[in-house]
Each structure stands twice: as structure tokens, then as C-alpha cells.
Amino acid sequence: MSVYYKNTERNIMLQAVIFDLDGVITDSARYHFEAWRDIASKLQISFDETYNEKLKGVSRLESLNLILDNGPGRDYFSKDEKEALCTEKNEIYKELIKQITPDDLLPGIGNLLTECKKAGLKIGLASVSKNAPFIVERLQVADYFDHIADAAKITRSKPFPDIFSDCVESFGLLPENCVGVEDAKVGIEAIHAAGMKAVGVGSPDQMADADLILSGTSELNLQKLRSLAD
Numbered sequence: 001m002s003v004y005y006k007n008t009e010r011n012i013m014l015q016a017v018i019f020d021l022d023g024v025i026t027d028s029a030r031y032h033f034e035a036w037r038d039i040a041s042k043l044q045i046s047f048d049e050t051y052n053e054k055l056k057g058v059s060r061l062e063s064l065n066l067i068l069d070n071g072p073g074r075d076y077f078s079k080d081e082k083e084a085l086c087t088e089k090n091e092i093y094k095e096l097i098k099q100i101t102p103d104d105l106l107p108g109i110g111n112l113l114t115e116c117k118k119a120g121l122k123i124g125l126a127s128v129s130k131n132a133p134f135i136v137e138r139l140q141v142a143d144y145f146d147h148i149a150d151a152a153k154i155t156r157s158k159p160f161p162d163i164f165s166d167c168v169e170s171f172g173l174l175p176e177n178c179v180g181v182e183d184a185k186v187g188i189e190a191i192h193a194a195g196m197k198a199v200g201v202g203s204p205d206q207m208a209d210a211d212l213i214l215s216g217t218s219e220l221n222l223q224k225l226r227s228l229a230d
């Protein structure tokens with residue numbers, strides 16, 4: 001480590017910021033909720049926004065399993081039936097996210113991306129959503145990202161570190177020089193498991209383990225992220 005720091009100015013210790021998508025860059029979590037609510041209602045399983053918190057940051061199949069846990073159980077349907085339900089949910093979701101526009105960037109995110117870019121930081125996207133590339137195109141922010149992790153290649157979802165580690169490795173950086181931003185409890189765990197400091201955006205109870213807790217994205221700025229890495 002000391003060798004790495006030798007030629008590094010204190011104020012450029014932060015070298016990359018790695019963002020979650022749903023709930024951090026844009027509020028696509030509500031579209032996941034709406035799509036799963038349709039499936040749960042068809043299956044006559046109760047499902048509300050409180051239960052939906054458990055689904056944030058977890059894979060499509062695991063989301064279905066969590067919903068089934070609240071009904072007939074995750075082993076009730078065959079693998080093929082579950083795959084069909086996941087596809088059905090994704091078709092509903094894909095229709096909903098077509099309405100996303102650049103106005104749907106969450107407050108403060110546009111400025112933060114610009115600040116990071118101007119400061120020469122690497123910017124990564126660590127979303128386990130296979131629809132993430134479509135959403136960043138809809139938001140017109142794709143060009144800000146130096147690396148968008150390919151969710152299809154990541155077999156272990158959050159809370160495993162894989163998706164964040166993929167970004168860190170693609171930059172050739174050490175995790176201690178990167179900061180992750182998340183809105184899900186499993187996402188904070190994933191950032192820590194990758195060896196990085198975590199900024200949690202959301203309620204203090206959900207974000208309790210984060211190194212910096214902010215109530216909303218409008219509170220994010222580069223200075224706060226830098227102070228975390230120092």
C-alpha cells in the first residue's frame with residue numbers, strides 16, 4: 001500500500017466511484033415493484049412496498065423466490081415455470097421502463113457525474129439488472145460510465161462482492177481507492193465485501209452499515225465521497 005500512495009496526492013486518493021443503478025441513478029425500483037405486483041397478484045400472493053424492500057439489489061430469480069416464500073413456497077413451481085414467470089415479469093418491466101427520460105435522473109446525480117468526470121475519476125456501474133444498459137441509454141448518461149458491469153456474466157448477486165469487484169478490476173485500481181454508492185442493504189454488504197467504503201442513500205435503518213448515510217441523492221457530492229476515501 002505505501003508504495004501505491006507514494007506518488008499520490010492526498011486529494012486524489014479517491015480514484016473511482018461505482019454506482020448502483022436502481023434507487024441511486026434513477027428510481028427504476030418502482031417499476032420493478034409494479035411488475036412484480038402484477039405477478040404476485042396473478043399468483044394471489046400478498047405483496048406490498050414494505051416486502052418489496054427485500055427484493056432491492058437481488059437477482060430476478062431470487063426476487064421471485066422471495067415472493068413465493070410469502071405464498072406457496074419457492075419449491076412450488078418447476079424451474080421452467082419459474083423461468084416463465086421471470087420472463088413475464090421482465091416483459092412488463094421492459095414496457096414500463098420505455099417511459100424513462102433524462103428527467104428521471106435522481107436529484108444531484110447529473111451534477112455528481114459531471115464533477116467526477118471533471119476530476120478525472122473513473123465511473124462504474126454495478127447493477128445486477130440485465131436491463132441496466134437500456135436504462136442508462138434512456139437517461140442519456142451512458143457516456144459518463146467508463147465501465148458498466150455485465151450482469152449476465154455475474155453469477156453471484158449482491159450481497160456477494162462480484163459486481164463491484166468487476167468494476168474495480170476493470171479500472172486496475174485498489175478497492176480502497178474506490179467508493180460505492182447504494183440504496184439496498186445487500187448492496188452495502190456487497191461494497192464492503194469488495195473492500196470498498198460504502199455510501200448508503202436511504203433510510204438509516206436500511207443503510208445502518210454504510211460508512212456514510214445520506215437521506216437522498218441530492219445530498220451526494222464529490223467532496224463527501226473524497227472525505228470517505230481519505
Ligand code: B16
Pocket residue numbers: 020021022023029032055056057058059060063090126127128129130131132151184
Ligand atoms: P433485472 P440494482 C437490481 O438492480 C434491482 O434492484 C433488483 O430489484 C432486480 O431484481 C435486479 O436488479 C435484476 O434486474 O430483472 O432487470 O435483470 O439495484 O443492482 O441496480
Ligand code: MG
Pocket residue numbers: 020021022023024056057182183184187
Ligand atoms: Mg439499488
